[in-house]
Amino acid sequence: MKLKSLICGVLLMAAFPALAQTDEEKGYAIQAEANRRDNGYIDSMHDAVMTLKNAQGEVSTREFVVKTLEVADDGDKEMGIFHSPADVKGTAVLTFSHGTKPDDQWIYLPSLKRVKRVATVNKSGPFVGSEFAFEDISSWELDKYRYRYLRDEEIDGNDCFVVENYPVYEYSGYTKQIEWLDKKMYQPRKIEFYDRKGALLKTLTFSDYNQYLDRYWRAGKLQMDNVQNGKSTELLRKNYRFKNNFSDRDFTENALKNVR
């Protein structure tokens, strides 16, 4: 009898896997689907404007161009080229993302014509003085986190999965993130970042989504609010261009020297 019910249970679990899924498995499944839907765009390019605002309301801006090349079975290759502030114009940063292994990164300093290696263990440091940390803007890879599904919730009229993300790479500034993932787009609407003490540090809100190539959703505006120091950073992403025919040779240490 006991055996019979056990067999029934196993059969039932096989037939309806969702019933047997733990919250961890469900969280992973959701993010794996998000990852699957975003794969295959091959390359992209966009213009970015970052506006930093301190607690007194003083504003400074940075403008840069981002080029991305998808890499099969590894993290993306990405190049950021600064156009402002004027003293860093022409400065370019090349990053090879790797899941849990440290990224490879180089910075090109145009006044010296010099390419320097950058140590990338510093995930939690601020990106160009903004409220975005390096780990917030580097390419998202599925195996950089462990996941746990929390609940379904509506946010501004959009149905979302709420998933906790736990960084598994070393030197993260966060104990966890809580992410509201849009059920239609499988893209984030909001992410809360919790610091090493477990307290809420920052909130990132995504808006102005557009769909490209009939498949890929990209947010036009990212708003990062630091709830602990009152500073905020707005990141606008414009002029998305796909199918640029980029190759590995456009993403090398030497290629940095000719970008503008």
Next chain:
Amino acid sequence: MIAKVARYILFSFWTVALATFAHAADFSGKAAVDTRFFTEPPIFAQQKDGVAYPSVMIQPEFRHDWGSGNNRLTVIPFARYDSLDKHRTHWDVREFSWLHMQKNWDLLVGVGKVFWGTTESRQLVDIINQSDLIEKFSGEEKLGQPMMNLNLPTDYGHFSLFYLPYFRERTFPSSNGRFLFDPPVRNSEGKLDGFSHWQPSFAGRWSKTFGDWDVGVAHFWGVGREPRLVPSFGQGFTHPPTGLVPIYDLIHQTSIDVQGVLGNWIWKAEAITRSGQGDRFAAAVVGFEYTKYGVFGGSKDVGFLLEYLYDGRSSFAPPTPFNNDIFSGIRVVFNDPQNTEFLFTNTVDLNTQATILGFNASRRLGEKWKIELESRFFANISATKNPFAPPKEILTGMRNDDYIQLRVVRHF
């Protein structure tokens, strides 16, 4: 005659530069006012002994891309007016080049600037461009170099080939300026050892990334950028030498440069071997930068730099202060919106204890302005005892040239 031809070419560059400016798609650059404060009077009687010397510089940059981004014209003139040193009042064409880019190669023709190397304390392998020594006595500032440079990115690494048709002599301070050798260099008497300024030089470099490591190997054949400094006896051999004459030689130099990342450590090394100036010799710089992140309550980074410098050259070769030295430094990066940075450095000669202390700081003001502080202090540098013998320490003439420079830069 050659100087006249060179001057004519440079003048033509200026004319075209101005014409380009009118149509430039991209115009940027910088202008700066810097003031140098000297804390001690100079050692030679003919040197000006004021305390504060202002100086102004401008470096506009014009870039124009055409042919769907496959072609680029770059024009970067440079000019400085200096209140202390008439040689330092100078101008140059830092870049004036046409770059043609294809998927599998690119070619640069014109006046260009190329940097090779990895270490902080010394630019040992960097040889394509001549040092503009009056602009900065460390030699980090460079003169524009006429070149044809073909670059071939391949699966076996990046190949960069250079044909350098014209040689440019190093700049030196005038006799009333600061940072003089003892005795001072008489630049107008500079000699090329059996060739003209049109003596071509050739160079090639291969570089490749192996995981966490970047490696470059290069060979240079042509006019060595560093001159020998030979005493000249203007008043006869019974009197002490009146100056040093720079003499340039044909050399072969093979080099390797490496940088790699291991966690918080960035390892750096450069090495050369050179023939053509006395016996063949080798020189190397090896060191690291270790960075501690998020210190001083939050987002500041502190980097610790340490490098060892060795140079096995003989006294027949161009002089260097870096025969057997230890360089150490601390870099503080604030990671703030103004990009504030401090750098403290210390270079000590292990044989003579001759020491150069440095302090640099910089901070952006608003979107377009930047303020920079640069200072050097010389210590334990002995005076020349025997005026007939060349000084043991190349820095002897600079031992009283401690300075603090305040620079205000406007980027545009």
